[in-house]
Every structure is written in C-alpha cells, then in structure tokens.
Amino acid sequence: MTDRLPPTDWLNDPRTVAVMDALEIQGGPDCARFVGGCVRNALVGKPVLDIDIATRLTPDRVIAAATAAGLKPVPTGVEHGTVTVVSSKRPYEVTTLRRDVETDGRRAVVAFTDDWAEDAARRDFRLNALYADRSGVIFDPTGRGIEDAKAGRIVFVGEAETRIREDALRILRFFRFQAHFGRGDLDADGLAACARLSELVEGLSAERVSTELLKLLAADDPRPTVRSMAEAGVLARVLPGHAGLSVFETMVDVSPDPALRLSALLPADADVVREAAARLRLSNALRDRLAAAVDDGTVQAVSTAVQARAAVYRLGGRVVLDRLARRQAAGADPTTLSEARAVATDWTPPRLPVGGREIAALGIAPGPETGRLLKAFEAAWIAADFPTTGHAQRLARLARG
Structure with missing residues (x-):
C-alpha cells in the first residue's frame, strides 16, 4: 500500500502549484518533492507553517525556472543549494539535493547530487528524511521514517555519533524533536551518543543554541525531555549553573511561555541571569525581561489589588505578571495571586497628574x-x-x- 499525505490545503494551494509547475517545466516530472517538516507535520496532523522543497535542479536552474514563471527567486543560501522562491508573497525554500563532502561539527561543505537517497542520508532524523510528490505520495528513503513519525520515535539517520559529529547542534535537535514529536522513552542509541558527545555543544554558536533551547521549551510539556537532558549532562553544557528542575517542573503548568520556562531554569539572581543571557546571546529585550522577572521583594509582598496597582505603576504589568508566575511556580497558592494577576493584566497605570x-x-x-x-x-x-x-x-x- 502506498503511503500518502492526508488531504491538506497547502498541497493544492495555487501558490504551491505555481512553484511546482515552474520547477517541472525546467526539470521535468519528479524533479522536485516536498521534504522534511511539511511532510512530517502533515503526516502526523500538526500544522504546516513552512514548505520546503528538494529538487534535482541546481540553484541556477531554480532561479531560471522561477524567473521564467514570474515568481521571485531570492538566493538565500546558494552556496548550500538553497533558493527561496516567493509565490504571491509566500516563501518556499527550494534546495538542491546534496551530499556532505566535509563537516567540522558546525558547518558542512556540500556537493550537489541528483540522488534522493544521498540527500536523505545526510539528514538528521529518519522522520525528517521524508519526501512527498505533488500528488501527496510519500517517499521514505531510510525505510523507517514513516513508521517513526507515526510512532513518535526520534531516531538518527544511520549512526547517531556520525550524525552528531557532522553537526553538534543535532544533540539539541534530538531533544527538541523529542519534546514536540516524541512519545515514550528516547531512543537509547541516540541518547547515549548525545551524552557521550555533550561537550561538543560548547563549540556551537550561542545563537544556534538559544534558538533550539527556546523552541524546545515551547513544547506542550517539555519536562520529560529536559529531565533527560539533565541526566545526559547536556543541560549543564547549555546552562552552566542552572537552578535545577523543581521550579521549572511547576512553571510548565503555570505558563506555556518559553521565556518564563527558561527563567525558571535560572537562579533567582538578576546578575547571574544577565550572565546567562549574555552567554546565550539572547536579545536585549529577552535578557532584560529575564532579569526583571527575578523579584527584589517588590512583588513578593503583593497580595491586594491596591498593592498590585502600586507594583504595576512602578514596574509595568509584564514584569509583575512574570514575577507572579515565578511566585506560583515556587509554591505560592494561585488563588492568593489572582487579584494581583487581574490587575497586572487589565489595569492601565495613569500618568502622574502634576508636574x-x-x-x-x-x-x-x-x-x-x-x-x-x-x-x-x-x-x-x-x-x-x-x-x-x-x-x-x-x-x-x-x-x-
């Protein structure tokens, strides 16, 4: 029985059709397939936000195809084979099939290929090495990707250690995909390889690390995965001197906000928080928010609407809400915080009436x-x-x- 994607709007969207038509006019039938996240998400019933396309066409031919069809080609990563094709304001990442020539754990030198299996072999996990043609027929070069996606298994393509040494960010991606797509225990071989090679995380750019961490923390329930990260020694590489998991475990129930969940992993010390934010190269806005969430006692004593209005006037509603969330995660009864939370959410501080x-x-x-x-x-x-x-x-x- 041939596996197919379930009915999905994006597959037959006129903008998608225009891109696929353009590529096929240039390269013939089956020169392009959807790949990765859009196939995986459609298969398991999750929203599809970005549409990636793999193609046998080289980047110059992709650009020629898009131009001839009246679409807009943007050479976002031609050295790695990627051209973003914009169709009626919607971007599609179109990437030439590739194989790795050289890797150093942070970046790869690639060569183009026309072999779908070679392209699949360089991908991180089997559930991400899935392709689909424009009719929705799924191609599974590893032979286990469809099965993994349906079962919620995150398994490296080929040997886990090899994939990690090609790009150490795959350690964090292993945990991130487990948090969002995994069910049950983590793959034992993959987990062991991540633990064994955890020190490689320290050689990654801070921006790549923080992006993966915040995506992981945005999962519905990242707690089992974060526990596994801690046990494998990976969390300590990402957040040296983290505050442990007790406040974090409760914060997941308090808020879905990844910033607050990150805050709960950090010590209640604004200076330490700023140091961690600098190490992760977080934006100035997020750094300041995390530091402000550490209570200096101002909100710790708030219990009435009058006190809450005073705190909101001095600190702002966002800061008060963050500090209340940390109070609740640390064990405060949420019913005692409800009045203050309502004020911080709904009340607009007036301007000082004299000058x-x-x-x-x-x-x-x-x-x-x-x-x-x-x-x-x-x-x-x-x-x-x-x-x-x-x-x-x-x-x-x-x-x-």
Missing part, C-alpha cells in the same frame, strides 16, 4: 525643590491608590512641609 507647572504656580522656583516635591507627591499619590481629584491641595500641603 513642574503646578509646582511653579505655588511660587516655587525651578530647582532641586521641584524634584523633591514631585517625588513626594508621587509617593503619596501611589499610597492613596491613585486618586483622581485633590491634587492641588495635596501638592500644597507637601510644599508647606
């Missing part, structure tokens, strides 16, 4: 006294829970001392 002009109207010359009065007024206004009237009287009392 230098109101102080000048009291006959006070611009200078240090203006700043002192503004700070004193703001503190009193916050303590009174942001009243909307009586500002002039309150300011006058403060000015009188």
Whole structure:
C-alpha cells in the first residue's frame, strides 16, 4: 500500500502549484518533492507553517525556472543549494539535493547530487528524511521514517555519533524533536551518543543554541525531555549553573511561555541571569525581561489589588505578571495571586497628574525643590491608590512641609 499525505490545503494551494509547475517545466516530472517538516507535520496532523522543497535542479536552474514563471527567486543560501522562491508573497525554500563532502561539527561543505537517497542520508532524523510528490505520495528513503513519525520515535539517520559529529547542534535537535514529536522513552542509541558527545555543544554558536533551547521549551510539556537532558549532562553544557528542575517542573503548568520556562531554569539572581543571557546571546529585550522577572521583594509582598496597582505603576504589568508566575511556580497558592494577576493584566497605570507647572504656580522656583516635591507627591499619590481629584491641595500641603 502506498503511503500518502492526508488531504491538506497547502498541497493544492495555487501558490504551491505555481512553484511546482515552474520547477517541472525546467526539470521535468519528479524533479522536485516536498521534504522534511511539511511532510512530517502533515503526516502526523500538526500544522504546516513552512514548505520546503528538494529538487534535482541546481540553484541556477531554480532561479531560471522561477524567473521564467514570474515568481521571485531570492538566493538565500546558494552556496548550500538553497533558493527561496516567493509565490504571491509566500516563501518556499527550494534546495538542491546534496551530499556532505566535509563537516567540522558546525558547518558542512556540500556537493550537489541528483540522488534522493544521498540527500536523505545526510539528514538528521529518519522522520525528517521524508519526501512527498505533488500528488501527496510519500517517499521514505531510510525505510523507517514513516513508521517513526507515526510512532513518535526520534531516531538518527544511520549512526547517531556520525550524525552528531557532522553537526553538534543535532544533540539539541534530538531533544527538541523529542519534546514536540516524541512519545515514550528516547531512543537509547541516540541518547547515549548525545551524552557521550555533550561537550561538543560548547563549540556551537550561542545563537544556534538559544534558538533550539527556546523552541524546545515551547513544547506542550517539555519536562520529560529536559529531565533527560539533565541526566545526559547536556543541560549543564547549555546552562552552566542552572537552578535545577523543581521550579521549572511547576512553571510548565503555570505558563506555556518559553521565556518564563527558561527563567525558571535560572537562579533567582538578576546578575547571574544577565550572565546567562549574555552567554546565550539572547536579545536585549529577552535578557532584560529575564532579569526583571527575578523579584527584589517588590512583588513578593503583593497580595491586594491596591498593592498590585502600586507594583504595576512602578514596574509595568509584564514584569509583575512574570514575577507572579515565578511566585506560583515556587509554591505560592494561585488563588492568593489572582487579584494581583487581574490587575497586572487589565489595569492601565495613569500618568502622574502634576508636574513642574503646578509646582511653579505655588511660587516655587525651578530647582532641586521641584524634584523633591514631585517625588513626594508621587509617593503619596501611589499610597492613596491613585486618586483622581485633590491634587492641588495635596501638592500644597507637601510644599508647606
């Protein structure tokens, strides 16, 4: 029985059809097949976000085919055989069949081929080495990819150690794919190879590591996989000095946000968090968010709506919500946090209702006294829970001392 993809919209999308028509006009029938994630996801019923195409055509012929068809070719990675073909604003990564000539654990030198099996042999896992023609017929060069996808098994193509030495990022991809697609125990040979070669992770670029880590943490339930990473010694390579798994285990139930899950793996020390963020080359925004999620006591004491509004005014709703999530993950009763969480989610802090002009109207010359009065007024206004009237009287009392 021939395996086919289930009915799927993207396969017959006019934009997809236009790309496949263009390639086949240039290279004939069966010169191009869908490959990797789109085939795997369609097979197991997960959403297809990106569509990759493998082809026997060389990059120059892909560009010629796209141009002749009125599509837009973008040479995003021609040295590795990849041309992005844009069809009615939708991008399709079209990559020439390849075989590895030389690898160093971080990057590969490739040669083009017209052999589907050679192309499959250089891929990471058997469930990712699946191809499908435009009619949906699936091709499985390793002979086990369809079976693995349906069973939720993440198994390296060929020998695990060989695949890892070609690109050490495959250690993290092994765990990431297990978190998203795996069911049951991790493949024993693959896990052993990842543990044995875990030190190779330290030679990877920080950006590649952090991207894989955040994708892993975005899985519905990454806890079993992260436990296995820790036992294999891989987590310590990625996050030296991590805080253990106890808060993380609870945080997974608290929030699906990978940033908060990462925060729960890090110590409750803002300086240490910043160091970890720098080591992972996280964006400035994510670095600052992770550091701000470490509570300095401001939110630790919050239990009422009044206290929550004061905290949101000073810190912002996002910071308060993150700190509340960490409190809950650390063991706080969520019912005691609900009022504060509602305020942080829905309340918009008002602007300070007085400024230098109101102080000048009291006959006070611009200078240090203006700043002192503004700070004193703001503190009193916050303590009174942001009243909307009586500002002039309150300011006058403060000015009188």
